[in-house]
Amino acid sequence: MRAVNTSPPAGHQVSRASSPHEYHARGWNLVWREVAAFTTGAFGSLVTREFLTIAVPLLLLWELLPRLGVVPKTLVPPLTTVAASAWDLVQHGHLAQHIVASLKRLAIGLSLALLLAFPLGVLMGWNPYLRKHLLPLFQLLAPIPPPAWVPITIIVLGVGWRMQTFLIFLGAFYPILFNTYQGVKDTDPRYLASARVFGASEWTLIRAVYIPHALGSVVMGIKIGIAMALVMLVIAEMYGTQIGVGRLLSESKEYFRIERMVVCMAILGALGWFLIEIMKYLEAKLALWRVGR
Amino acid sequence: MIEARRITKFFSVVNAHQIAAGVTAVLSASLTIEDGQFISLVGASGCGKSTFLEILAGLQAPTDGEVYIDGKLVLEPLPSTRREMDAYREKYRFLSPIANGLIRDNPKHDIAMIFQDYAVFPWMTVQQNVLFTLELRGVPRAERAPLAQRYLQQVGLLGSEDKYPSQLSGGMRQRLALARALSVEPKIILMDEPFAAVDAITREKLQDDLLRLWQDTGRTIVMVTHDLDEALYLSDAIVVFSPLPGTIRNRLPVEVPRPRRRDSAELAELRARIQAIYHYDMHGESEYVG
Secondary structure, eight states: OOOHHOOOOOHHHHHHHHHHTTTTOOHHHHHHHHHHHHHHHHHHTSHHHHHHHHHHHHHHHHHHHTTTTTSSSTTSOOOHHHHHHHHHHHHHHHHHHHHHHHHHHHHHHHHHHHHHHHHHHHHHOOOOHHHHHHHHHHHHTTTSOGGGGHHHHHHOOOOHHHHHHHHHHHHHHHHHHHHHHHHHOOHHHHHHHHHTTTTOHHHHIIIIIHHHHHHHHHHHHHHHHHHHHHHHHHHHHHSSSSSSSHHHHHHHHHTTTTHHHHHHHHHHHHHHHHHHHHHHHHHHHTTTTTTOO | EEEEEEEEEEEEEEEETSOEEEEEEEEEEEEEOOOTTTEEEOOSSTTTHHHHHHHHHHSSSSSSEEEEETEEEOOOOOOOSSSHHHHHHHSSSOOTTTTOSSSSSSOSEEEEEEEBBOOOOOOHHHHOOOOOOOTTOOOOOOHHHHHHHHHHTTTTTTTTTTTTGGGGGGHHHHHHHHHHHHTTSEEEEEEESSHHHHHHHHHHHHHHHHHHHHHHHEEEEEEESOHHHHHHHHEEEEEEEEEBBBEEEEEEHHHHHSSSOTTTHHHHHHHHHHHHHHHHHSSOOOOOOO
16 A cells, blocks of 8 residues: 555646646656656555564564574574575575576466456456356356366376466466456446446447456456465476476475575565565556545 | 336335335336426435436336337337246347447437436546547547537536546536536436535536526436426426326426526425425325415
8 A cells, every 4th residue: 555655646647647738757767757656665665664663673583582592593594594595595596597487487377367367257247148157167166276276287287387387377367357257247337327328338338437447356356366376386386397486495395494495485475575566556557546536 | 309108117126024025116107308498307305206317318128118219219118028028038138228239339319417426437537538428429539639628618627637536526526427418419418416416506506507508509408306496497397206106296387487586486486386296295185275
């Protein structure tokens, strides 16, 4: 929500954009300004005084409790040890490559899920006839926990990138589908009526009424999808790959290198946090009319 | 010309004890509205006048009866037997009967409607709202912006084009709804309690604006209201609805020359007559003598 609060110019930007007399950022200026707004929005919530009063003591405890021997140092590595291990991984362990590989898988899986789930959700929310045909199928399939798909996926698709992509896709698909569907279906009938009186065709209704109205829940679905995709990433990378953050995690487990496990967990957490911050930012951008209220 | 022939609307509802019960919202209401007239539908709240207006607009199918706008049927009535109902469901299984077709924007009738709670799109700015209705009526892209400016100016919204409806006051939102309705140059404007949610001073100003627009352009206006003074001040004729089941109780022409004064004696007399009708409907006794 910080992304929302720190960008009060959101409302003004619009009025600026269409008025020819005032300054209107273009090209790299615009990109730069957007990136700056995103960064302050995303990291701003981490460096507030309120949050630091919680975070700093926690980090201190993490460092001091193992060092003072309150908890066994072998089981809970202190913060500095973890940081050193992370630095070591960056220098000698090709950490960047691991992260890039995981990000690629996430990106492909998530985009596939979005490309398929979004149109399907819109269609099911829009038309009762299609809904009656399709919805029960997904409602029957969705409760199967995604990890339960792992064995059969390995048998059918083999170990490799196809299996990994499919598992990540599966994790993100249902949350996006159901949230899109629900958002479209819950479109206020008054808006539909008013568009219909003026002659809107069904396609125009989908484009200009249903989808803008459902945007909030679509983004919510994507956020849940990102979380599920991360779960499936860790599971998928246990099989058939040498590279990836999830792979690094299970490898560290085998060698019992706890500080490396913690590094991997921190990276996965940061990844999820960052992706969700991007979604929040997009949400604030797309649903400007909500922010301006 | 709008012709409503014996419109009946029946709703089946389930009451608190899970027992099916029926409500007849409108019962056999017939009404003819000539071109260029300003007609008000008045009545107590919940007497079916809004439902009647939505049936005129083609947003609800009547249970029985037909509405013709310039001789063209608005919506076929709902079927009455089980077999007809099955056929009706089969016919409209993919698109609902009130849909305007799949791809092409194509208004069925030359009407515009202003809703009680405005129903302007909150995700579009003031200008985008007007541009959208212009687009629906097939106005070429290049002509839309100047036209939108003109209609926004007509209702006094210039300077707020880039605001979102949530940033506007109730009165301004109402003006936006009016601009949106005017922008399509409809022959008929239907209004559902358009000024119910604005304060008294703004309301009088909006009423005068509306009256001026109506006199300048000669459109047909059908307005639902529960404000008797508003109806008396504005309309050519007042159609009085009686409470459930909603039927047309009376149609009173307001033959007071314009410009009218809100506090004129003739209007006060008419007002007393309508109130006597209300009173009779509520209590079943007549106070009206004369």
